[in-house]
Amino acid sequence: MEDATSPRARYRAQVRTEIKEHAWRQIAGAGASALSLNAIAKNMGMTGPALYRYFGSRDDLLTELVTDAYRSLADTFRAASGEGLTGLGHALRGWALADPQRYFLVYGTPVPGYHAPDDVTAIAAEIMAVLLDACATGPAPAPAPDLDAHLAGHRAWDGGHGASEPVLRRALTAWTRLHGVLSLELAGHFTGMGFDPVLLFDAELSAL
Amino acid sequence: MEDATSPRARYRAQVRTEIKEHAWRQIAGAGASALSLNAIAKNMGMTGPALYRYFGSRDDLLTELVTDAYRSLADTFRAASGEGLTGLGHALRGWALADPQRYFLVYGTPVPGYHAPDDVTAIAAEIMAVLLDACATGPAPAPAPDLDAHLAGHRAWDGGHGASEPVLRRALTAWTRLHGVLSLELAGHFTGMGFDPVLLFDAELSAL
DNA sequence: GATTTCCGTGATACCTTCTCACTCATGGAG
DNA sequence: CTCCATGAGTGAGAAGGTATCACGGAAATC
Structure with a gap:
């Protein structure tokens, strides 16, 4: 039946x-x-x-595409989970350059009224878990006592990962820094400037 | 007449x-x-x-709004130009939070076919000049020989500012890092996570 | 006061999402 | 094998969007 x-x-x-x-x-x-x-x-x-x-509706289709995009990124991350933070960064950039609009579907300008379904928050948590794993091994970042103290009390988003506060901070910093370079590159804000964005991306990646 | x-x-x-x-x-x-x-x-x-x-047309109106948004950001930057990179960062965040959609009009997801008029590239250069000024005074960032060597040959975008390569790199890094935190915050990617984005922003700002 | 300039309207064409009644083929049950 | 219910697809149409056009009338100019 x-x-x-x-x-x-x-x-x-x-x-x-x-x-x-x-x-x-x-x-x-x-x-x-x-x-x-x-x-x-x-x-x-x-x-x-x-x-x-x-x-x-059109929105339903778009929502499903967004979910697929999240899932695709999660798969890409999981496939690169053994290669450390550097491998994760390169995987992220490759995934983004392969289809910039797909990246923007995940991290681009949101529509004010729109609320993501529970699917994507679960997938986002999975992506964060891979990132936290990669940030657990590696050099400790420069200290930031204020942020660490705050994170100690607001760390529900780690999904029971149990990472230390500097590791949480490293994951957040990696996320925001790589997204910063990548989104400006994909949006074309570097096009008129002449330099190669990959060098800036790699510099940020190695600074982590 | x-x-x-x-x-x-x-x-x-x-x-x-x-x-x-x-x-x-x-x-x-x-x-x-x-x-x-x-x-x-x-x-x-x-x-x-x-x-x-x-x-x-609708696009003409939108283009004019984009230009106005750029001009508004340039004015905000010029008004905060005396307060160093920290002041610039706080001015940027205040400007962005005052109207997130205006920020996205400048730094958000681009429409593939759209080409910005010459106005905004001129204003963008003015914004970059203020940022370069703020990055000229301050501690030298960690060395990045590869990127500096590349920037030495691709620095037409400094608009005759004459800054050293580490200063150029600091400006680019400040831009991408602050945009990284800010755009994810404005897009609501931190909403479910509980922590206060301003602490992450300030941590990045003081790391510069 | 006469004339020209130009603002605003209504009609129209063409696009979009989306609903609804209807037709018709197909898959499954007896 | 036959019958019938399920469901895919169509055409009409509502509501709303951009954009063009001819026209009337008010206002500024001469």
Whole structure:
């Protein structure tokens, strides 16, 4: 009855993935704001309303793409989890450069009203866990007593990882610094400046 | 004839600024993607097409808002230019928190096809000049020979400032690190984590 | 006072998301 | 094998968006 390999279900799953493939192509080309259900339907030889059999709304489709993007980043992180913080940094940059709009779907400008579903917070916690593991081994960063003391009382986000406060701080710092370089690079703010962003990224990475 | 204080010109300028005020209100509330000429016109007691007398298109209006945002940031930076890098950092954070969507208009997710006009590159250069001034005085950062050697050959973006390579690197690092913390904070990526982002921001600022 | 300039409107074309009634093919049950 | 219910897809249409156009009228200018 509810067999997952029912012909109907298989067809449905295939169409869903095909819709998402077209959606990713649109997003990679012109950003998330250019995602158009009508255009996807036309590209697939269907009419617009047909897509509402597969996704409840444009926002539902976009939310699923965001979740997939988070999952993709989590997979990339997990695959590079054995290579330390440096390996994690390079994996992050490679993942971001492979599809900048996908990076922006995760870390870009949020829509004020939008609330991420519980899925992505769980995946974000998994990403943070990998980052915390990588930050546990390595040199202790410069001391920051104020922040460490504050983190000691506000460390629920470590998900029971049990890392020391300097490790928590190192993870946060790695996150924000790498995102800082990467997001400005992907947004094109370095394009007119002439230098190679990878050297700046690697300098920040080795400073960690 | 072409008097700037002609009744027509004064009225026109007033309507233009009123349109922009409504536009800022919309953007602050629901982001740049929610900017609607029709809604602005309705709020002003006009019909949609009337606004095309004042702005050539929705993109033209948005471009002007982006330019105004850059100019506002440049003004804020110039006002804080005497207070060193720490003052600049606090001025940046205050400016960003006052209107997060305005920050995202400058440093947020770009639309792939969009090209910024020459205005904003000039203003961006002015912002960079203030940052370079603030980075000239202060402790020398940790050495990074590779990046410094590369910057020595790719420093056209300093606008004839004549700063040394470590100073250029300090300015770039300050920019990317502060943007890293700030953009993640404004995007709400810290909301579920419990800690106070200002402490992380200040820690990065004092590490510079 | 006559004329020109230009603001605002309504109509229109074309796009979007999204709902709804309907048709029709297909898969599963007897 | 037959019947029927499930569900995919279509066309119409509402509501709202950008943008263009011709037109009327008010206001500034001469």
